[in-house]
Amino acid sequence: MKNYNLSRHSSFFAVGLSYKKAEADVRGKFSLxxxxIDAIIQDAKAKGIEGLLxxxxxxxxxxxxxxxxxxxLIKLLCDHTQGSVEEFQDVAYIYKNHDAIDHLFRVGTGLDSQILGDFEIISQIKQSFSRSKKHGMTNPFLERLCNSVIQASKRIKNETEISTGATSxxxxxxxxxxxxxxxxSKKNILLFGTGKIGRNTCENLVKHTDNSHITLINRTKEKAEAIAGKFKLIVKDYGDLQTEIRKTDILVVATGAQLPTVSKSLLxxxxxxxxxxxxxxxxxxxxVRELPNVSLVHLDELSQITDNNLKKRKAYIPKARAIIEDVKTDFVKWLETRKFAPVINALKAKLMTMKDEELDFQSKKLQDFNxxxxxxxxxxxxxxxTKQFANHLRTSEMDTEDSLALIQRVFQLELQEK
Incomplete structure (x- = not known):
């Protein structure tokens, strides 16, 4: 793919870290x-960064x-999290322009997920875009890109079976x-924390365990009651956590706290x-692992557990990639059209002016001129x-920037400033 500049004054970057190189403890330092997220968006806006997700x-x-x-962007992330630039650089990745576009497509379609085919990430992308839009930090490029990723994600989910089995x-x-x-079904289960993962876990527990002994605890009791009402579960106060742990057989912790909330002293x-x-x-x-009767499993360990359908899901990766390429091709065409549209519009205006001048001349010169x-x-x-020029720019193997510059010089075009 051609290495197009996506902006006249800057490039489109993706900077980040993931489960592939960063352990859970390190990811925790950079979690948002x-x-x-709101603070990062506002800070980026103040620093003149264009559009941020x-x-x-x-x-x-x-x-x-x-x-x-x-x-x-790296400094922006480190300024608003517990992690340092040095820690980030040890495990980070940086993608630029079309590599960054490719990366967002892989992430948003579940191909880069810890569990292949995990489509929960797409709702995160939608929410992130909404937050950026709320703060006036989106642009047509980001909006079109996010919509294209969402479109690819829907097609992969509908046209392949990559999301069958344990995909979250x-x-x-x-x-x-x-x-x-x-x-x-005879065990007591306590779910502590009712964020997104907590809610999804609760729903899966009810669906797959047929368990009527599930208790919910959340710092904000109203949130737990809203979920419990849907599934007819028990809700206890946050102050009852230690007592409820003493009664339970299985404890699922899914809070958004920045520091550990369950330690050895609580058990x-x-x-x-x-x-x-x-x-x-x-x-x-x-x-807590020091206690002889306690077993602890973290989500990274869970994600490594392969299920029986994984091999079947992997077989759909080529088809998923083909869908991504199809949607991405449309996005790149749109991107290119946006880039050369001002030149084509200026060319059309110049030709129309030449036409008007010539018609005016001929109408005065010829008596029966129609x-x-x-x-x-x-x-x-x-x-x-103009269509011929547009097709040339869209399909030419030459550098698009050179072609645009040549057209501007030949026709002496003056582009309208944005």
Whole structure:
């Protein structure tokens, strides 16, 4: 693919880190909640960065934006998180222009997910775009790109079976419980935290375990009650956490806290306890492993558990990539059209001026001159000429910038300033 400049003064970058190189502890340092995302967007706007998309999930944290240098975005991320530039550089990736576009397509369609075919990321992209739009930090490029990724994601979901089986952390956690715990329906399950992963896990637990002994606890009790009402579950106060842990067999932790909320000192249970920590940063201290009756599993370990359908899902990767290329080709065509549209419009205006001058001259010179018919023929010729130039720019193997410059010089075009 040609290495087009996407902006006259800056390039489009993706900077980030993911599960591929960054351990959960490191990802935790760079994780972003909604207030942090808002702060980054506002800071970027103040610094003159054009358009920004911030994505933060349990598997990755990424910034997509137009900037003069990727370090502007790296510093922005480090200024608003617990991580340092040095830590980021050890595990980071940076993509520029069309490589950055490719990366967003892979992420948004589940091909870059920790669990292949995980489509939960697409809702994160939608929410991130909405937050940027709210702060006036989007542009037609970002909007069209996000819509194209969403379109590719829908097509892959509808036209392939890449999303069959355990395709999310929440489903993988329930699958793990079903595989590891006998007679799950007789066990007490406590879900601490009702964020997105918590809600999805709760839904999967109800669907797949037929368990009427699920208790919810959240710092904000109203949120837990809203979810519990939907599934007819028990809700307890945050102050009852220690007591409820003592009663439970399986503890699922999915809070958005920035520091561990469950530690060894909180656990006083004599029966076997399985803890699943689905949080980034980690919300369960590693010291709980020192207790002889406690088993702790973190989401990174869950994501490594392959299910029976994985091989089948992998077979659909080529078809998914073909769909991405199809949608991406349309996006690049749109991008190119936006770039050369001002030149084509200026060319058309110049030719129309030449036509008007010539018709005026001929009408004065020729007595029976049919100005209406001459105008019609001339405008059809102008339409064909400009279309020919547009097709050349769209399909030429030459550098588009050189072609645009040549057309401007030959016809002495003056482009309208934006």
């Amino acid at each position: 909640d909604v207030p942090k 911030a994505i933060s999930t349990c598997n990755r944290t990424e910034l997509f934006a137009f900037a003069q240098h990727p370090y502007q 952390v929440s489903f993988a956690s329930v699958k793990y419980i079903l595989n590891e715990v006998q007679e799950v 006083h249970t004599k029966k076997p306890l399985l803890i699943l920590d689905l949080s980034i940063p980690k919300n369960v201290s590693d010291d 100005e209406e018919q001459a105008a019609l023929v001339s405008e059809r010729i102008i339409q064909k000429i």
